[in-house]
Amino acid sequence: MEQIKTDLCVIGAGSGGLSLAAGAVQMGARVVLIEGHEMGGDCLNTGCVPSKALLAAAKAASAARAGRFGVTGQATVNFAAAKDHVAAAIAAIAPHDSQERFEGLGVRMIRDWARFVSPTAVMAGTTTIRARRFVIATGSHAVIPPIPGIDSVTALTNETIFALRDCPPHLLILGGGPIGLEMAQAHRRLGAEVTVIEAARCLMREDPAAAALVVARLRTEGVTILEGQAVARVTAQGGVTLHLTDGSTVSGSHLLVAAGRAPALERLDLPAARVAFTAQGVTVGDDLTSTTNRRVMVIGDAAGQGQFTHLAAHHAGLVIRRAVLGLPAKLRADHIPRVTFTDPELAQVGPTEAEAKRLYGDAMTVLRADYAGNDRAIAEGATSGFVKVFAHKGRIIGATVIGAQAGEVIAPLTLAVSARLKLSALAGVVLPYPTLSELGKRAAGAYFSPRLFDNPALKGWVRLVQRMLP
Numbered sequence: 001m002e003q004i005k006t007d008l009c010v011i012g013a014g015s016g017g018l019s020l021a022a023g024a025v026q027m028g029a030r031v032v033l034i035e036g037h038e039m040g041g042d043c044l045n046t047g048c049v050p051s052k053a054l055l056a057a058a059k060a061a062s063a064a065r066a067g068r069f070g071v072t073g074q075a076t077v078n079f080a081a082a083k084d085h086v087a088a089a090i091a092a093i094a095p096h097d098s099q100e101r102f103e104g105l106g107v108r109m110i111r112d113w114a115r116f117v118s119p120t121a122v123m124a125g126t127t128t129i130r131a132r133r134f135v136i137a138t139g140s141h142a143v144i145p146p147i148p149g150i151d152s153v154t155a156l157t158n159e160t161i162f163a164l165r166d167c168p169p170h171l172l173i174l175g176g177g178p179i180g181l182e183m184a185q186a187h188r189r190l191g192a193e194v195t196v197i198e199a200a201r202c203l204m205r206e207d208p209a210a211a212a213l214v215v216a217r218l219r220t221e222g223v224t225i226l227e228g229q230a231v232a233r234v235t236a237q238g239g240v241t242l243h244l245t246d247g248s249t250v251s252g253s254h255l256l257v258a259a260g261r262a263p264a265l266e267r268l269d270l271p272a273a274r275v276a277f278t279a280q281g282v283t284v285g286d287d288l289t290s291t292t293n294r295r296v297m298v299i300g301d302a303a304g305q306g307q308f309t310h311l312a313a314h315h316a317g318l319v320i321r322r323a324v325l326g327l328p329a330k331l332r333a334d335h336i337p338r339v340t341f342t343d344p345e346l347a348q349v350g351p352t353e354a355e356a357k358r359l360y361g362d363a364m365t366v367l368r369a370d371y372a373g374n375d376r377a378i379a380e381g382a383t384s385g386f387v388k389v390f391a392h393k394g395r396i397i398g399a400t401v402i403g404a405q406a407g408e409v410i411a412p413l414t415l416a417v418s419a420r421l422k423l424s425a426l427a428g429v430v431l432p433y434p435t436l437s438e439l440g441k442r443a444a445g446a447y448f449s450p451r452l453f454d455n456p457a458l459k460g461w462v463r464l465v466q467r468m469l470p
Helices: 015-026 041-045 048-066 079-097 099-105 178-189 208-220 309-324 353-363 375-379 406-418 423-428 438-445 449-453 456-468
Strands: 002-011 031-034 108-110 114-118 121-124 127-136 140-142 170-174 193-198 224-227 231-235 240-244 249-252 254-257 261-263 296-298 338-340 345-349 364-370 386-392 395-403
Touching (some): 002 015, 002 309, 015 031, 015 041, 015 099, 015 309, 041 048, 041 079, 048 079, 099 108, 170 178, 170 240, 170 249, 178 208, 208 345, 208 395, 338 406, 345 406, 353 364, 353 386, 353 395, 364 438, 375 438, 386 406, 386 438, 395 406, 395 423, 395 438, 406 423, 423 438
Parallel strands (some): 002 031, 002 127, 031 108, 170 193, 170 254
Antiparallel strands (some): 140 261, 231 240, 240 249, 338 345, 345 395, 364 386, 386 395
């Protein structure tokens, strides 16, 4: 039995835990990092990296088939080779997240599952760790809904689907959120028949007009999408059969469940630590500290504040500020962007239009620029989509982007929201031409156009100046 005393004990070596451990140890703190599964967590191994790598392979297949701009050809998809690309992407990033790198930085690594044995101690294997601060960074896992019969089939999740080496003949996807639609488009472009079943509306959290463009594109590409349909039961009949609540059935060869995620807290024995929690995550204050045990802090998915890799990294920075540097730090959530990486991409920062209207009423301004009016979009034949910028009292509070490279277009708009910039700052910035980023600038400029071009007083002043000029 080994006993360790340390400054910081981080439980979970996913994106948030790794960011925190690396930053804290390089600033001089003693750090113990505990991981019972794979270094890099969900993002590297079963989430962000493999999904985007598979989407890249699917995009290449789609482009080869398109026959656009005078270029014709025929795509031959090798599904196993596409999965090799996924594996290669993971392998290229893995050294940055490896145990060897973190031990080289000075982090004490323990490769086992952690559980609290008291409010002031954690045990991992045969080692007991006592720390000034414990940080829960255990992430989340896919949820299999309790549908009758679902145990009779192999229900794939994002944690298992990337292991498939053969293209599914007909992939059924339960859930029309970001994961469900990204995997639907990727597998359809790589040769599978795909059916998505969504109990409500696809991308329910997003702007309805933006979500509709994503759904329309997937349907155009041959993905069957059934919205407003719930699954009553599942049977294994020559594959997988979903029995819907309207009495109809849908059959396929494979089932992917993308119906939500839950914080991974089961192994921690939080009651032993006197840490309060719910199904959404550990109950924390705006400083990410447990409301019932001030020695425990929480970052990433386990905090119940959102399930994004970049949010976990942001949380890690707040914990470093508070627990390592001893400085005040409070969570701010209004500037956290999110992206659905379908084609077209859908990106959001701050409130959606409907949310902004509920918050600010008629005092909120909506400014819009269409991809069809952007020269770069025209040159690349990517004119479907729009940017909406939301402002209150001249300041940018949020934005929606739907279209090509929306995840990149949202970046300067995210800065504007984060820095609480005025519309004049975005409208006045000089951007390279031709770029899609000009869409945000053009939307901001729409705020000033009527003030400049439909202003009788200004026109009178201009006429006076012109008469007076030599």
